[in-house]
Each structure stands twice: as structure tokens, then as C-alpha cells.
Amino acid sequence: MNLKYLIGWSSALCLSAIVAQAQETNEVDKLDQRLKQIQESFEKQQREMRENFERLLREQQAQIESLKKELANIPTNAVAAPTNAAPAAAVTTEQLKELNTKVDGVVEAQKQVRPNAFNPSIGLVGETVFSYRSKGADETGSSRPGGFDVYQRSVELNVAASVDPFAKAYAVINASADAQTGEATLGVEEAALQTTSLPWNLELKAGRFFAEFGKLSYIHDHELPFVNRPLALDQYIGGESRTDGAQLNWLLPTPHYVSLTTGFGVGFGGDSPLNNPGSYRSLSGFNYYGRLSTYFDLTPNIQLETGISGLINPSTQDRGGVLVQPDGSTLTEKERRVAGLDLKLSYVPLRNNQFQRLDWGTEVLYSDSRYLFNPSGSLDPANPTHTAGWPAPSPDDYDGNVGSVGLYSYATYKWHRQWSAGFLFDYMQSAENHNDVTVAYSPYITWALSHWNQIRLQYTHTDHNAASGLHPDDAIYLQWAWIIGAHSHGWQAR
Amino acid sequence: MKSTLFRLLSVATIGAAALIASPAQAAKIRVVTTLTDLADFSREVGGEHVEVFSLATGVEDTHGVPMKPSFVPVMNRADLMVSVGFGCEHAFLPALLEASKNPRIQYGKPGYVDCSPGIAPLAVPKSTDHSEGDVHPYGNPHYMLDPVLAKTAIQHIYEALVAIAPQYQADFTRNRDAYLAKLDAKIAQWQAEAKGLKGVKFISYHEEWEYFAERFGMKVFDTIELKPGIDPTPRHIEQLITGMKAEHVPIVVREPQFPEKVPALIARQTGATLLKLPIMPGGVPHTDTYIEMMDFIVHTMVSAEAKRG
Numbered sequence: 001m002n003l004k005y006l007i008g009w010s011s012a013l014c015l016s017a018i019v020a021q022a023q024e025t026n027e028v029d030k031l032d033q034r035l036k037q038i039q040e041s042f043e044k045q046q047r048e049m050r051e052n053f054e055r056l057l058r059e060q061q062a063q064i065e066s067l068k069k070e071l072a073n074i075p076t077n078a079v080a081a082p083t084n085a086a087p088a089a090a091v092t093t094e095q096l097k098e099l100n101t102k103v104d105g106v107v108e109a110q111k112q113v114r115p116n117a118f119n120p121s122i123g124l125v126g127e128t129v130f131s132y133r134s135k136g137a138d139e140t141g142s143s144r145p146g147g148f149d150v151y152q153r154s155v156e157l158n159v160a161a162s163v164d165p166f167a168k169a170y171a172v173i174n175a176s177a178d179a180q181t182g183e184a185t186l187g188v189e190e191a192a193l194q195t196t197s198l199p200w201n202l203e204l205k206a207g208r209f210f211a212e213f214g215k216l217s218y219i220h221d222h223e224l225p226f227v228n229r230p231l232a233l234d235q236y237i238g239g240e241s242r243t244d245g246a247q248l249n250w251l252l253p254t255p256h257y258v259s260l261t262t263g264f265g266v267g268f269g270g271d272s273p274l275n276n277p278g279s280y281r282s283l284s285g286f287n288y289y290g291r292l293s294t295y296f297d298l299t300p301n302i303q304l305e306t307g308i309s310g311l312i313n314p315s316t317q318d319r320g321g322v323l324v325q326p327d328g329s330t331l332t333e334k335e336r337r338v339a340g341l342d343l344k345l346s347y348v349p350l351r352n353n354q355f356q357r358l359d360w361g362t363e364v365l366y367s368d369s370r371y372l373f374n375p376s377g378s379l380d381p382a383n384p385t386h387t388a389g390w391p392a393p394s395p396d397d398y399d400g401n402v403g404s405v406g407l408y409s410y411a412t413y414k415w416h417r418q419w420s421a422g423f424l425f426d427y428m429q430s431a432e433n434h435n436d437v438t439v440a441y442s443p444y445i446t447w448a449l450s451h452w453n454q455i456r457l458q459y460t461h462t463d464h465n466a467a468s469g470l471h472p473d474d475a476i477y478l479q480w481a482w483i484i485g486a487h488s489h490g491w492q493a494r
Numbered sequence: 495m496k497s498t499l500f501r502l503l504s505v506a507t508i509g510a511a512a513l514i515a516s517p518a519q520a521a522k523i524r525v526v527t528t529l530t531d532l533a534d535f536s537r538e539v540g541g542e543h544v545e546v547f548s549l550a551t552g553v554e555d556t557h558g559v560p561m562k563p564s565f566v567p568v569m570n571r572a573d574l575m576v577s578v579g580f581g582c583e584h585a586f587l588p589a590l591l592e593a594s595k596n597p598r599i600q601y602g603k604p605g606y607v608d609c610s611p612g613i614a615p616l617a618v619p620k621s622t623d624h625s626e627g628d629v630h631p632y633g634n635p636h637y638m639l640d641p642v643l644a645k646t647a648i649q650h651i652y653e654a655l656v657a658i659a660p661q662y663q664a665d666f667t668r669n670r671d672a673y674l675a676k677l678d679a680k681i682a683q684w685q686a687e688a689k690g691l692k693g694v695k696f697i698s699y700h701e702e703w704e705y706f707a708e709r710f711g712m713k714v715f716d717t718i719e720l721k722p723g724i725d726p727t728p729r730h731i732e733q734l735i736t737g738m739k740a741e742h743v744p745i746v747v748r749e750p751q752f753p754e755k756v757p758a759l760i761a762r763q764t765g766a767t768l769l770k771l772p773i774m775p776g777g778v779p780h781t782d783t784y785i786e787m788m789d790f791i792v793h794t795m796v797s798a799e800a801k802r803g
Contacts, residue, residue, distance in 0.1 A: 196592075197597045198595075203595060251566065256564075257564055257566050259563075295563035300551065303560075350551055350560070352555075352752070353555070353558055354751065355752075355753055417725050418725055450627070450724055452624055491589040494560070
């Protein structure tokens with residue numbers, strides 16, 4: 001039995017080897033043939049070139065001989081020529097002088113524009129949000145006052161250029177109005193280097209950037225399909241997924257689109273507080289994240305894109321300091337974990353996609369952070385510094401996880417190049433207490449006067465349950481966003 | 495059980511070996527084009543040596559081809575990326591090129607084929623300010639609707655194919671020359687047919703017809719769009735109608751990717767003939783090739799003018 005087994009496998013292996021060798025020999029023969037063909041073609045071309053050159057030489061020689069003969073006859077006519085030649089020469093000199101002046105002018109003009117030749121492309125985005133909220137900030141938990149408000153949310157400078165044949169770089173510098181003082185708070189939202197020529201379908205990004213997590217986390221505010229970022233993203237990510245780190249993207253070498261991104265960074269979330277590393281940060285103090293996404297053409301006009309994302313920060317080191325709960329207890333965060341599933345279904349009729357489109361986007365997130373709970377509320381929120389021996393644990397403190405679910409779902413229908421309308425539904429359990437639930441409903445309508453100028457009107461009704469200590473409120477937003485200068489159609493904006 | 499497993503594994507191994515042993519097909523040159531006219535030219539010149547994929551299907555706005563992720567793996571494996579140039583594809587091609595991660599076909603690389611060099615552009619704007627709408631900084635990019643200028647694109651495609659596969663130069667040359675001969679004969683036919691179009695004025699939705707008009711002696715009176723990419727205001731529509739009546743403009747051209755409502759209104763108010771004309775092959779039925787598309791355009795324009803006369 002064993003011998004049969006051995007003979008059988010040996011035969012199969014030998015056959016494979018023979019066939020493989022035959023295949024290899026076949027390939028070598030073909031390559032050899034091709035090389036011979038190329039060589040023959042090259043030699044033929046060389047011969048033809050030589051023959052053409054010799055023929056050309058002969059023709060030119062004949063022309064020279066002919067011209068020489070004509071020249072020999074010229075002296076008998078040359079005496080009369082000068083009387084006609086002088087005025088023609090004067091005209092030619094004048095014209096030549098004028099031409100030289102023009103050429104000099106063009107050369108000078110070219111010299112003048114050269115200093116700008118390597119400037120990056122520059123664009124500026126402005127975004128103003130006019131609003132009315134029926135309740136004050138103390139009742140809504142908003143960072144902006146209730147009642148009437150005008151918020152210059154973005155004055156965003158975008159610059160981008162190639163660094164060299166291997167990379168490009170870009171920066172997004174944003175100024176927004178401080179809620180208390182009204183003064184412009186300037187910040188670098190993104191400043192990163194991105195490779196352009198790595199092998200194996202890889203792309204590396206490093207610096208400060210919006211990490212690829214989910215579908216809307218890495219979209220700038222003015223590019224969102226609605227006025228405000230979904231509650232779940234604000235709560236679990238901390239606004240935009242900004243991080244200082246590095247990210248590697250791999251386009252899988254398959255006929256079907258599959259993209260894998262992974263990265264790490266210090267901090268995750270533009271509005272999210274940083275960890276408290278103290279004097280030494282270990283690897284567990286980083287945020288590690290990834291996203292796997294794919295896409296389907298369900299029909300030529302219907303597209304589906306979906307992805308799963310994950311984020312873990314093994315040691316958040318009391319990120320955000322002491323977090324005071326509505327019931328007076330306090331807690332500090334020890335570990336952060338977020339998982340997400342995103343889906344976007346789009347109807348984009350090829351024939352008139354500039355004038356008609358329907359998008360349905362949904363993202364479900366699960367936050368599973370670990371906290372040190374301090375039910376007695378004995379931790380001092382005024383002293384958030386993590387120093388040795390602080391916070392002093394009390395006997396009833398305990399370690400535990402809070403699993404919270406958040407989601408948003410929106411649909412936007414565009415029926416005209418300038419007009420679209422939609423509805424956004426928000427559901428969010430607080431990451432610190434999943435019994436604290438907020439729900440919001442937001443219809444909106446957008447008027448895009450042009451590609452660079454749009455106005456959006458949105459109504460939002462927000463409901464909180466009793467656990468939050470907040471109150472329901474109604475808000476109206478009028479957002480006006482504009483762009484000047486260079487503005488590229490980025491991959492995320494598809 | 496063991497013997498069954500052994501037999502199955504042996505068969506599988508031999509089967510795999512047989513598959514490996516089958517002669518490998520000569521790899522075709524993978525050509526991706528932005529628009530369908532370039533795809534048609536690539537197939538004509540490349541013949542059996544090319545595998546061609548067009549990002550557009552023919553019905554889209556040339557500036558609004560959707561950025562589908564399904565294009566990315568195709569572009570990732572492409573040997574050549576053929577584009578119209580003059581910024582025609584600025585709304586979708588740069589992002590797709592970056593997402594494709596294919597260094598061979600990036601701007602400036604041998605695999606990136608810009609078909610515009612050698613063409614003197616019309617309507618180069620004095621200013622690239624957005625007060626003039628979505629202007630094309632390098633000039634009007636819609637030269638492919640002039641069949642004489644379109645031959646420049648054929649030559650660029652030919653040169654790119656020869657550069658990447660010189661062993662097939664003889665085939666490419668034969669294919670190109672045969673197609674150019676066919677196209678030249680059609681150009682002569684179209685120019686003969688279109689003699690009656692000289693001096694005829696028309697409006698179109700977008701400024702797509704400047705090169706066509708120049709070739710066939712027609713005059714573009716105006717566009718329905720207020721500015722490139724900017725929808726007409728009521729005042730602009732009113733001025734168009736008044737102007738068309740005063741100048742006796744007999745034709746309104748609607749490209750298939752634009753809505754019919756406003757062009758139909760203008761045609762009704764002015765008594766002009768409304769024509770739906772494709773701007774690339776596949777834009778309307780039975781225009782799957784460049785020649786079929788130009789046949790359709792010329793015949794439709796000539797018929798409209800003939801009926802008026």
C-alpha cells in the first residue's frame with residue numbers, strides 16, 4: 001500500500017517535472033525565435049537606412065553640381081542685380097530688427113514667469129454655518145451656543161504638489177472661529193507625504209492625515225453630504241479621523257477591486273483628546289487601525305461599495321482625563337476599540353449622472369472601550385494630569401468595558417445639476433454609557449449654484465433620553481461653502 | 495479511503511500539470527482609453543494585438559465619467575492609458591490614475607498617451623478665472639468631433655503601440671494605413687455632403703462643437719449653458735431665444751447627456767429644429783464606431799438643413 005502510494009506520487013511528480021521542463025523548453029524556444037525575428041528586423045532596418053542615406057547623398061551631390069553650374073552663369077547677370085538689391089536689403093534689416101525685438105520680448109516674458117513654475121496648486125475653501133437652536137449649549141451638550149449663531153467653521157487652505165518622481169505632498173491648513181472668543185483658531189488638519197511609485201500596488205502615506213476608517217471619517221466637513229458630521233462619528237472617532245502617523249494601502253492584484261489599508265498613529269480623531277503618555281510612550285500607546293473595502297457594479301448604473309474597519313488603542317492612558325458622568329460618577333479610559341461596517345449604494349445613471357443621482361449610505365459602529373469606573377466620583381476633574389500615584393483608587397473603583405452601538409444612515413437624491421435633497425438618521429449610544437442614547441433626524445436640501453459654490457439648508461431634531469441629562473432640541477442650519485483656486489476631484493469624493 | 499484520496503490527489507496533480515503545459519497565449523497589449531472614440535481607434539490600429547477597455551461607454555458627459563472603483567484594477571494592469579488631453583478628463587482621470595497604482599501609465603510616463611500634441615486648440619481662454627465657468631485652461635478639448643484632427647489621435651495611438659511593441663510595427667502600420675484610407679474617403683464624402691451646411695448657425699448645450707463647425711463651415715451661435723458647466727439662467731434663455739430669432743438660427747443641438755427640457759423649449763419658441771447628436775461613439779444607438787458616429791452627425795445635420803430649405 002505504502003509502496004503504491006510512493007510510486008503513484010513519484011510518477012505524478014515526475015510527470016509534472018517533465019511537463020514543466022517541456023513547457024520551459026517551449027518558452028525558451030519561443031523567446032529565441034522572437035529574438036531572432038527582432039534581430040533580423042533590426043538588420044533589415046539598418047540596411048534600409050544605409051541605402052536611403054546613400055541615395056540621399058547621391059541626390060544632394062547632383063543638386064550641388066547643378067547649382068554650381070547655375071552659379072557659373074550668374075556673373076553675366078550679377079552687374080544689374082545690385083541696383084535692385086539695395087532697397088530689398090534695407091526692408092529686410094528693418095523687419096529683422098522688429099522680429100528680434102519681439103523675440104526678445106517673448107524671452108523676457110518667459111523669464112518672468114519662471115519663478116512661479118514650481119509653485120504648488122493652491123485652493124481655498126470657505127464655509128459658514130448660520131444656525132438657530134431652540135435650546136442652550138448646557139442643555140444640548142454642543143460646543144456652540146444655542147439660539148442664533150454664525151460659525152465660520154472652515155477657512156481651509158489646500159496646497160499640493162509633487163515632491164519628486166517618487167512622492168507627492170499636500171497640506172490642509174484650517175482656521176475656524178473659537179466658540180468662546182470668536183478668534184480664528186489656526187490648525188494643520190493634514191500635512192502628509194504620499195508615495196507615488198512603490199511596487200506591488202502599495203502606497204505609503206506619512207505625516208498628519210485623515211486616516212482611512214469607515215466612509216465619512218476622512219471627508220472634510222464642507223464635503224459631507226449634510227451639514228454636520230454624524231453623531232456616531234463625532235462620538236466614537238472624534239470628528240475627522242485625524243492622526244499623526246503612517247498608513248499603508250494595498251490594492252490587491254485581483255481583477256476585482258479590493259483595497260486594504262492599515263496604519264498607526266498618535267491620536268485618532270480631530271476633536272478627540274490625546275492620550276497622556278507622560279515621559280515615555282510605549283507601542284501600546286499608539287492607535288492601530290485598518291480598513292478592507294470592495295466594490296460591485298450591480299448594473300452599469302447601480303454601484304455598491306462596502307468596507308469593514310477596525311481601530312484599537314491598547315493603552316489610552318486616561319485619554320481625555322477624568323470623564324464626569326451625568327450621575328456624578330467619574331471614569332478614566334484605559335483602552336479604546338472601535339469597529340465599523342460601511343455600505344454605500346448608488347444609482348448613477350451613466351447618461352445623465354451630472355443631473356440625476358441617488359445615494360444611500362450607512363455606517364454601523366461598535367465602540368468597546370475599557371474604563372476604570374469611579375462610582376463615588378472621587379476623582380478630581382480639575383486635576384487631569386496623570387502623575388505618579390494619581391488618581392488614587394478608591395475601594396469601589398472597578399475596571400470594565402462599555403459596548404456601545406452607533407449608526408447613521410442617509411439618502412440623497414439629486415434631480416438637477418444644481419439641486420439635491422436628502423434625509424439623515426442618527427442613532428448613538430454614548431461610548432461611556434450605552435444607556436445614554438441620542439437620536440436625531442435631519443432632512444436637508446442643497447442648492448449648488450456651481451461646482452464651487454453651494455448652499456445647504458438642514459433641519460435637525462435631536463432627542464436625548466434621560467440618562468444623558470440633556471434635552472431634546474430643534475435646530476435649523478444654513479451652510480454656505482465656496483472654493484477658489486485649484487480644486488481637484490479626489491478619490492474620496494467619488 | 496486512503497487509496498481514493500491518493501487517486502484524487504494524483505488526478506488533481508496531473509490536471510494541474512496539464513494546465514501548466516498548455517501553450518501560453520501571446521499576451522495582448524492592454525489599452526485603456528478614457529472615451530469610446532479613442533477605444534475605436536485603438537482597436538482599429540492595434541487589431542489582434544490589443545485588448546481595449548474604455549472607461550466611458552459613450553452615453554456619458556465627457557467631463558463626468560463616474561470614478562468607479564471597478565476601473566482601478568483594469569487601469570492597474572494597463573500597458574497604455576490613452577486620453578484626449580487639453581484637460582478634457584480633469585474631473586475623473588487624475589484620481590483614477592492615482593488609485594490605479596500603475597507607475598507605467600502616470601502622466602509623463604511612456605504608457606500615458608495624450609492625443610492632443612500637434613493640435614492647435616481653439617478658444618484658449620485669456621483667463622482661467624471661475625467667473626468664466628469651468629473653463630479649460632488649455633483650450634477647447636473637443637477636437638475629436640473634427641475627423642481631420644481626429645487623425646492626430648490615431649497617429650499618437652499608433653506611435654504608442656509601436657513604442658511598446660515594435661515587433662508588431664508592420665501590423666500596426668498596415669492597420670493604421672488601412673483605417674486612415676477608409677477615414678479619408680469618409681472625410682471627403684462628409685465634406686461633399688455637408689456643403690449645404692456652410693454658414694448655417696446653430697446652438698448647442700455645451701461648447702462641444704467648435705471644431706466640427708470650423709471643419710464643416712458652420713457657425714456656433716451660442717451655448718445653452720450660461721458658461722461651461724453652469725446651467726442657463728432664465729435671462730440667458732430669454733436672450734438666446736431673442737438672438738436666435740433675430741439671426742434666424744435654425745438648429746438646436748442637444749447632446750444626449752443633457753436634459754431635453756430647455757433645448758426643446760428653445761426650439762419650440764424659435765421654430766428651430768432640435769437635434770440629438772452624440773459626442774462620442776455609443777452616444778446614440780447604431781453609432782458604435784467613430785465613422786458610424788460621424789455619419790450620423792453629418793447626415794442628421796444635413797437632413798435638418800435640407801428640410802428647412
